[in-house]
């Protein structure tokens with residue numbers, strides 16, 4: 219089945235779309251991809267609604283914008299029979315039993331004339347899970363695909379997503395069942411604190427290539443304080459909201475720009491290294507995806523602090539910008555077949571959960 223997966227992450231930069239040929243288990247082929255950036259005014263509408271729950275001011279506008287932007291992008295992919303629509307996470311508080319992705323799938327079904335699978339996280343949270351991360355079972359499918367292609371060793375591997383927040387999946391491609399083969403959790407802040415620093419001090423969206431951090435020296439005492447937070451020794455399941463660890467900002471306030479950037483970059487890498495200590499076994503390789511793999515300073519900090527080879531996923535034949543969009547295509551196919559989308563090893567619910575709602579095509 220040809221499924222279009224669509225994802226807009228915590229960086230609020232735009233919508234990624236990717237076609238995937240899959241039955242929700244195997245990957246038969248990767249298809250075309252696309253991207254629809256948010257205009258500055260649109261990003262502002264989304265920023266204004268961050269942290270808010272359904273019914274709060276600004277949320278309906280953000281949801282309508284999400285549907286509109288996704289419908290525009292979906293029009294470029296008429297060959298897709300089904301759409302997997304993540305929606306925009308505005309708030310996430312699994313401890314209180316709630317998570318909020320803005321954008322109604324039935325409206326996208328009406329706007330596109332396609333069947334839409336959506337609201338992937340609510341059922342997991344309702345059953346006591348973290349509701350995130352959901353990409354891990356797909357990472358396992360990717361590892362099995364890459365082993366089959368001769369691009370990866372058949373040994374435990376870690377997928378590391380470096381978005382606004384970082385998340386990792388340890389998985390063993392020799393085990394065919396994702397429920398038993400994966401351990402996954404959010405590692406800590408990745409790019410979000412660094413982006414916030416760059417916006418505040420330089421009026422820039424990000425530290426391009428890690429150039430600023432490369433000129434600075436990380437302040438180890440600040441990193442040691444940061445690592446004292448109990449999150450880093452807590453075992454999985456665990457997930458984070460975008461602005462958890464907002465205290466990192468004030469901790470670097472007195473430093474010059476380069477040292478502040480270096481400290482935030484190394485803090486993100488140190489959080490990953492702490493996460494690696496919680497895994498069932500040492501992986502053969504860490505495969506990095508998400509925008510942070512383009513930050514040279516972050517990749518160097520990771521290699522130094524993890525003591526493992528850290529490579530962009532492209533080395534395994536994958537597209538590191540599109541893995542999350544592909545994941546929601548694959549997860550949509552699983553929902554249609556009633557297969558689990560998360561489990562105790564990933565989101566920590568009591569059992570295998572099949573999340574997601576299905577809205578029929580309106581014609």
Ligand SMILES: Nc1ncnc2c1ncn2[C@@H]1O[C@H](COP(=O)(O)OP(=O)(O)OP(=O)(O)O)[C@@H](O)[C@H]1O
Nearest residue numbers: 227228229381382383409426427508509510512513
């Ligand atoms: N060339 C680059 N140099 C440095 N950093 C970069 C580069 N390209 C992307 N990034 C970083 O990656 C971020 C975007 O990553 P990505 O698109 O994976 O995040 P996301 O999917 O929105 O977030 P999440 O995975 O948390 O939902 C940017 O905000 C920026 O910090």
Ligand SMILES: CC(=O)N[C@H]1[C@@H]2OC[C@@H](O2)[C@@H](O)[C@@H]1O[C@H](C)C(=O)O
Nearest residue numbers: 307310350351352353381383385542
């Ligand atoms: C609640 C939410 O939207 N979480 C996102 C976010 O971005 C990265 C990390 O935090 C991960 O937990 C998740 O996204 C990916 C796609 C996931 O669910 O695997």
